[in-house]
Amino acid sequence: MNLPATDIRTAPAEKAPKRQRHIAEEFRGKFYVYFCVLLMIVIIFSIVYFIASRGLAPFIANGVSVKEMLFGLKWNPEGDPAAFGALPFLFGSFATSLLAAVIAAPLGFCASVFMTEIMPKFGKTLLQPAIELLAGIPSVVYGFVGLSVIVPFLRDTFPGQGIGILAGALVLSVMILPTITTIATDALRSLPSGLKEGSYALGATRWQTISRIILPTTLPSLLTGVVLGIARAFGEALAVQMVIGNAPHIPHSLFESATTLTSIITLEMGNTTSGSLHNNALWSLALILLLMTFVFVFVVRVLERRVKR
């Protein structure tokens, strides 16, 4: 065989400028990537710092106790004496988000099982785009639909005025359905086909395979979807605010007016001046929201580690 006479060691000298161009290109690429990463980190830390500095002010400068904020029942930042009990908001946020997840999770799981195991073609061409469309509807539209359809329905069916935790949870459950369904569908699709075949080859029916192999195996991923759904519901402001009634107390039933952290922030933020105690107290609520988000992210991380194992 005749090898060409060029060797890396004896390569012609005119190749050198080209190599330098590679190095320059390499450097530019690196610079862009590092710059973007740095920018993102700076932005995130600025946001956290800003919220924390405002949100911690009431506790540090004004002597509001953390205990009162977390467990107090009365919210009256402008009053004399001022009260900063945020428990009703916390309760409202948790109640609506968790209830929404309880409603949406079974629906989402069923939809994803249907799309992957039962009718993959129909699922992929029709059901999946439809569900993804749900994610694109603006939250004010959800709130409007909730206000004009769900609230009247609840008012006619149950005691009370229709507004309240259940109305909020129903609206939220539709809003988080895409999150739960999409993540569940991805998890079911990525399941090694060998597992399913192994089950069928032992004489399992489709339902036995779904309930005994597919769902247990993908459970951590399914729960990841649910937690992300809860996180989304927890942070949603507008749609809930439109149907929950916004009464700052802990309701006695699902059909009684209540409120959430996000609703209070959006409702009251416009009526306060920047730097005032009331304004800073609202930042404290925002800080609580932020910390809850960290908790959700942490839970998702733990679940993901279980998936990898």
Added chain:
Amino acid sequence: MIIEIDKLNLYYGDFHALKNVNLSIPERSVTAFIGPSGCGKSTLLRTLNRMNDTIPGVRIEGDVTIQGRNIYASETEVEVLRKRVGMVFQQPNPFPKSIYDNVAYGPKLHGRMKKAELDELVERSLRAASLWNEVKDVLKKSAWSLSGGQQQRLCIARALAVEPDILLMDESTSALDPISTTKIEELTRELSKKYTIVMVTHNMHQAARISDRTVFFLNGEVVEAADTQTLFSSPVDQRTEDYISGRFG
């Protein structure tokens, strides 16, 4: 003859994957399917427990009779068929459950059993797959903690636990190291005293080592089916001779 295949044609959409296959497989023996990739040997194996049913666009003509019953008849329950015709796959595919639960999975599908009975069945199946001694102290451990060869033997134990008559092995050693392969080959010989084994293999030497009968496939057709010794020492068809002497494939 425990399996009779009569004028079987199989199509994947427009592709004619099996062409007029006629074949009989004797009881309690090892039958090996050999042939180049894409010749239809795996496809035929998967028609025997109707695993092709799940693939969209498959059309099957002709008859497959197992133990005197046409498995493609409308009254055949595919779950019952697969209980009688077990399968071991190319890649070990234990479930993400404990070793015990992997073996107990099949029996639990087909009916309730007393705990003691189930324990006994699990032990018997693991012994039959010559895995018992290695795992008897770690039955509660995840099946995924086993080595590849052990996982494959676990899959054999899992298949045996539903007490089939026929065991289909789809290139079951091709993902394993030589030592594990030897173990599975010895096990296959041992199992053929009780079970009818039909195996697909890429490896002609493996077919020659452990099978009683060998079937050579080419382009969806059965070219030659004979006693293994006869097929390898004096093939009748020129194409068989070309293949086993390594001229193509």
